[in-house]
Ligand code: VG1
């Protein structure tokens with residue numbers, strides 16, 4: 001066997017963001033760019049000789065090329081075995097499931113998630129540790145540091161593996177196993193949910209549309225919803241993974257999943273709609289003419305968890321990212337369980353899940369999950385909702401409205417300002433930071449501000465501290481405005497403004513969300529000087 005050692009030079013800018021390294025495909029196509037990052041990952045790990053690595057991605061353009069390179073580099077690095085999904089495919093939650101089930105040392109996931117794909121689109125890579133979850137900051141920072149010092153990388157000289165044929169293939173002293181990307185995951189889902197009951201729901205005429213958005217959730221949704229649960233053929237739309245997602249922006253929110261939103265409106269609409277993103281870790285839940293916000297979805301799942309077999313014994317705790325609405329906090333208080341508030345990004349939930357301190361986790365960005373894996377999980381959330389509907393025998397809208405009637409409603413919206421010049425975005429955040437001490441305790445317009453700070457998080461399990469995780473303005477009545485810059489974009493900066501207002505159980509739950517939040521929206525734009533600093537009179541995306 002031949003292991004080649006090739007000289008290389010460091011590339012600036014290989015610091016992983018909220019969820020791995022994401023760049024334009026053209027950046028990844030530069031000679032040695034991917035190789036450098038993969039070598040930096042391997043150089044930052046210890047003790048993997050002879051161990052198993054899991055590799056797979058969301059099938060976007062460049063996925064196959066990258067998988068072949070990673071296989072050869074894993075062989076050169078001394079891994080004993082690589083499990084790779086057929087066609088190079090593994091959804092992010094399925095990769096997490098496979099790592100855990102097969103006791104792998106870790107995994108490499110290729111995805112830029114909800115970002116568009118294709119030759120002009122985005123590509124991404126991230127490393128997950130042996131618990132199946134995204135590497136914590138300590139490791140991602142080590143990978144970055146290493147990427148800046150590299151002078152060479154090692155790769156086996158070997159023919160490409162046939163990724164389209166299940167089986168075992170030797171590669172320079174290592175074994176490559178091409179596995180079915182769906183089966184381990186499908187087995188796990190069947191251990192958590194009442195498939196008989198959901199099957200009976202479909203048999204009774206319940207109708208669903210699941211929009212896979214041309215991305216990797218298609219094979220999972222086809223198998224679970226149509227083959228195993230009996231939803232009629234055609235219930236899953238855009239179900240074939242495509243290298244460019246069929247031109248879709250595979251982001252399951254009302255702004256990008258417009259086809260599905262259209263299908264779910266009107267008297268003849270199906271009962272239930274759902275969509276997932278590029279790597280199938282996000283979910284959007286819809287009823288007929290009804291959109292469930294992700295923050296509400298988390299709260300509803302927590303409140304009803306005991307109705308589902310996998311969570312019958314109740315939850316030890318829940319966790320949400322800081323910008324996510326506080327709807328789930330009210331459920332946790334009612335249930336008498338802990339509620340953790342973490343920085344944005346699933347990696348911050350890993351320790352809480354491993355320590356058994358949280359069972360369900362969620363983010364406002366259409367991410368929901370539990371201790372069954374260590375990633376958020378789109379198809380899991382859909383099955384959870386279907387199980388609830390099958391048990392409660394109510395529509396999506398009724399379930400959510402009854403939730404509000406009991407706990408009150410957290411009106412919630414996120415306003416994104418995309419494509420801002422980096423300097424302007426940094427200046428805007430610095431300006432906000434400079435006002436914090438003056439704002440705390442002041443009344444601005446109609447809003448008495450109780451807390452104004454820059455969110456910092458101390459992990460209760462390992463004590464690690466993360467600073468500057470978003471600027472919070474918390475009003476006396478609990479209403480909140482949060483500002484932060486995206487860590488997943490590949491062009492310029494994206495400002496995210498998160499807005500939340502609480503309306504008690506007895507209050508008005510029928511307002512239009514943007515109307516309900518109008519005062520906070522105006523205040524946010526004024527305090528951050530959004531128009532003056534970015535020239536933008538309105539957000540580019542509202543969810
Ligand atoms: C966004 C979301 C965050 C999510 C992350 C990865 O990050 O806000 O909640 O965890 O994407 O999701 P940011 O830094 O752009 O706000 V995914 O589905 O892109 O892996």
Ligand code: CO
Pocket residue numbers: 113114277278279280281282
């Ligand atoms: Co994703």
